[in-house]
Amino acid sequence: MNSEARARAWRLLEESVVTYRGQPVGTVAAHDPETEALNYDQVFTRDFAISAFAFLLDGRPEIVRHFLATAVRLQSHERQLDCFKPGEGLIPASFKVTDDGDGEELFADFGEHAIARVAPVDSGFWWLLTLQAYVQVTEDRAFLNQASVQQAIRLVLDLSMTSRFDMFPTMLVPDGSFMIDRRMGVYGYPIDIQAQFFAALCAAADLLDVDEPANARYRAALKERLPHLAHHVRTYYWLDLARLNLRPKESPLVLPQWRQLAGAPLAAGPGRSAHRCR
Amino acid sequence: MLLWLLALVGLRTGADELVERALIDAERRLVQDDWPEYYDGRRGRLVGQQARRRQTWSAAGYLVACQLLERPERIELLHLGRSVEGASCAAPV
Numbered sequence: 001m002n003s004e005a006r007a008r009a010w011r012l013l014e015e016s017v018v019t020y021r022g023q024p025v026g027t028v029a030a031h032d033p034e035t036e037a038l039n040y041d042q043v044f045t046r047d048f049a050i051s052a053f054a055f056l057l058d059g060r061p062e063i064v065r066h067f068l069a070t071a072v073r074l075q076s077h078e079r080q081l082d083c084f085k086p087g088e089g090l091i092p093a094s095f096k097v098t099d100d101g102d103g104e105e106l107f108a109d110f111g112e113h114a115i116a117r118v119a120p121v122d123s124g125f126w127w128l129l130t131l132q133a134y135v136q137v138t139e140d141r142a143f144l145n146q147a148s149v150q151q152a153i154r155l156v157l158d159l160s161m162t163s164r165f166d167m168f169p170t171m172l173v174p175d176g177s178f179m180i181d182r183r184m185g186v187y188g189y190p191i192d193i194q195a196q197f198f199a200a201l202c203a204a205a206d207l208l209d210v211d212e213p214a215n216a217r218y219r220a221a222l223k224e225r226l227p228h229l230a231h232h233v234r235t236y237y238w239l240d241l242a243r244l245n246l247r248p249k250e251s252p253l254v255l256p257q258w259r260q261l262a263g264a265p266l267a268a269g270p271g272r273s274a275h276r277c278r
Numbered sequence: 279m280l281l282w283l284l285a286l287v288g289l290r291t292g293a294d295e296l297v298e299r300a301l302i303d304a305e306r307r308l309v310q311d312d313w314p315e316y317y318d319g320r321r322g323r324l325v326g327q328q329a330r331r332r333q334t335w336s337a338a339g340y341l342v343a344c345q346l347l348e349r350p351e352r353i354e355l356l357h358l359g360r361s362v363e364g365a366s367c368a369a370p371v
Contacts, residue, residue, distance in 0.1 A: 001301055001348075002302075002305050002306075002309075005305035005306075005309045006305075006340075008309055009337035009340050010341065012313060012332060013337050013338055013341065016334040027334050028334060029335070030330055030331075030333050030334060031332045031334070032330055032332040040330065047335045047338075050282060050338040050339050050342060051334060051335070051338040053282065053338070053342045053356055054341040054342050056355070057346075058345070129358065133355060136354075198359050199358040202359050202362075226362040230362050
């Protein structure tokens, strides 16, 4: 690949690093003077997952560990009946470091400042996937098996598996509660979230400490849930080639390969295009 | 910002050539357009209407894709999901 492009990309990534009390804890979403008025000066959990992969593959896991621990600290820890407070187990959509003269403070945003003012269903999943990648690369089980980290995993599972209204293996998603955080009619059971839900549950199954008695119930629930979720998505989602608008004549290479990538005849989704995210 | 996922899936399914072509095409545009969030239009030739520039995840997504293409064995480190075994039944409709 073009080394100049890579050098520029690394520069942009390095410039986006945020520190908290001397430690790198994440990357801001954008470095663009035009976006100052927006909420791009925050460390988004979903954005950082990709930065985390880049740092991990580059042999720099520290920023990822600090991020993971920061998210655990900021995770909502109280069961709330107050509708204006985040539900227990929610990992913030984003956080920022502020300093009004009395030292640096962390401020978590659970969606209150997102464009659609909705809580993120995906941030807990991104946190799990980031944690899994971190553990894969570093084999740092001491961090993983800390009581606070194991509890954070259980809280994410409580929120996404226990508290619910419907009785399907899939996850019910409110409009605007994920990457497209504005209300665009993308709600219900969007396939990208189901795929990520599946990946996150697989990650949780690997990450829960087998020697922790509190995890037994969760491990059993995951073992039961994963095949149901896989079967449900494979059965009730399909690939609509007409709507995908791929033309075999124009792209003879791409089409067969995408069919192959899809593996099973699935896809479909809500059929809306993604616009600006966050 | 989805380039990393394209690379991950492409390399896993042996579509290495597709990944390389996509990256060569993307890096030229991303640098030229200063890392916008997404592209628009039928063939993805337009910078997204609402896209902001200098997006961290556009740069990070490109870097991860390059890191994977360079050493495809790294896809094992970012494995997302897996095949599952166990009883499943059709959910009631």
